[in-house]
Amino acid sequence: MSGPKAYLNASSICTVTLNNLMQSWFIPALVALAISGRLLLSVVLTWRHAQRARRIGCREPPLYPSKDPFGISTLLEILDAAREKLLPQLAERRVNFLSRQHDRYVSTFRMYQVGRENLFTADPKNIQAMLATQFKDFGLGDVRRNVAHPVVGNGIFTTDGESWSHSRSLLRPQFTRDQMSNLDREERHVHNALHAIPMLPDGWSSAVDIQAIFFRLTLDSATEFLFGESSDSQIAATQKEPGQASNDTFLYGFDQCMWYLAERLRFERLYWVIYNREFQKCINIVHAFVDKFVHSALIQAQQQEEEAQDIEKVPSRYIFLKALTGTTKDPVILRDESLNVLLAGRDTTASLLSWAILLLARHQHIFARVRSDILEQFGTYDQPQNMDFASLQSCQYLQHFLKETLRLYPIVPFNRRCATKDTTLPCGGGKDGTSPIYIRKGRTVMYSTYVLHRRKDIWGEDAEIFNPDRWIGRRVTWEYIPFNRGPRTCIGQQFALMRASYVLVRLLQRFDRIEDVHSERDIRYGVSLTSCPADPVTVRLHQAELDV
Secondary structure (H helix, E strand, O other), X not given: OOOHHHHHHHHHHHHHHHHHHHHHHHHHHHHHHHHHHHHHHHHHHHHHHHHHHHHOOOOOOOEOOOOOOOOHHHHHHHHHHHHOOOHHHHHHHXXXXXXXXXXXOOOEEEEEEOOEEEEEEOOHHHHHHHHHHOHHHEEOHHHHHHHXXXXXXXXXXXOOHHHHHHHHHHHHHHHOHHHHOOHXXXXXXXXXXXXXXXXXXXOXXXXXXXXXXXXXXXXXXXXXXXXXXXXXXXXXHHHOOHHHHHHHHHHHHHHHHHHHHHHHXXXXXHHXXXXXXXXXXXXXXXXXXXXXXXXXXXXXXXXXXXXOOOOOOOOOOOOHHHHHOOOOOOHHHHHHHHHHHHHHHHHHHHHHHHHHHHHHHHOHHHHHHHHHHHHHHXXXXXXXXXXXXXXXXXXXXXXXXXXXXXXXXXXXXEEEEEEOOOEEEEEEEOOOOOEEEEEOOOOEEEEEHHHHOOOHHHHOOOOOOOOHHHHOOOOOOOOXXXXXXXXXXXXXXXXXXXHHHHHHHXXXXXXXXXXXXXXXXXOOEEEOOOEEEOOOOEEEEEEOOOOO
């Protein structure tokens, strides 16, 4: 056969043969070559970074051992500790293990987790570098942003750089002293909380989980501050009013969202495996609740602009969302920033109050001292006096008590930063731990407030003893960071402390004795995005004699 037909047949045979060859060895070989090239590039880059690190005097910190090369065992340790509600103690156990191995206190070490080598530190110098002196070298990183984005979007707690600066500039004016000093609004929610405590004829309450009451109290207070309308979850819980059903739904949805975010964060870069229909349903509930107020605030803002020339401006009650519409009309920004503030404002104060009451119930002599100071400065429940922002701040023993509570039981026991460029941390490397550490761009550094606040070389041999008197005349810097420090210091810090102080004052004015129903039970930690007691704070309270 010759001519065009013979040529076509030969061409077809060649094409088939070439396809067979590609299917049999070419594609696998190409994949193998790509993988080999990637590995070679990784080896070369690692070698170059190691050379640079040595040139500038950096040394590696100790390595926490993993049972496998990918750090899966490290992740399983974390998940086991989280299930047992002992996550902060796991960090302390790791520090103690390495300290025994190296015959010195090891506060900074490497560990493999889900295929990546991360750094852990509880050294105040390293924390100061990340949060302040080398602030631009570190950000929140993609993991935290991607973990939280489905719920809270792009807000002050999830963004870096210019986006973060813009969020902070929007929110900072909303946390002025005048806005924080409105105790009348707080009093209504405290009143509802106290009436949620069931009283018996003998003057004692029945056993009650006061932590649940605190979380409803702070949700109600935060939603009124943010949206001008309270969720009134406390009333719904005590009276079961039919009209409060939607707010009950919001409370459930919000709490579930916080649980899912905490689980996603533990899985690091595998966060995406924690996503299901229930999570999306809860997200929709939360967004719908907030969007309703955003829509209303935007309509009111437009109406006020149209009527501004005809109506004399009259001072009105402060509402966060309403004030925020003065700087942006973007409904997504308004929702995101509101949710960021709600997340922090509700859980932070409720967690602090829960730890505070648990500690008061377990230290009766401290309860008596705090209550005595409160009565001396603020009077009784029926005849309160001097109840303002300045006087709450100046109630010395109460503030020492809150500081000590936050030292031993910080609301955020763990945090993280991600290097935005190749950089260093000042110490933790080498045999003696004094050499700087080289940090490659993209590397995650975990730091633990819990471990830092319990270091005996900083706080003394009694570091794990609850003692508010240690704060008499004590000035602290980077060894005490319950609200972070540096440019990203919590802008609502004073707001949270003021609210917690006010609630404790009113509670201890009302009750003169407290009992921990489960005093024999070990304290466990419920760590989500914040930390609160893992078990119900079940107490009995005795009502003080009323003024006649």
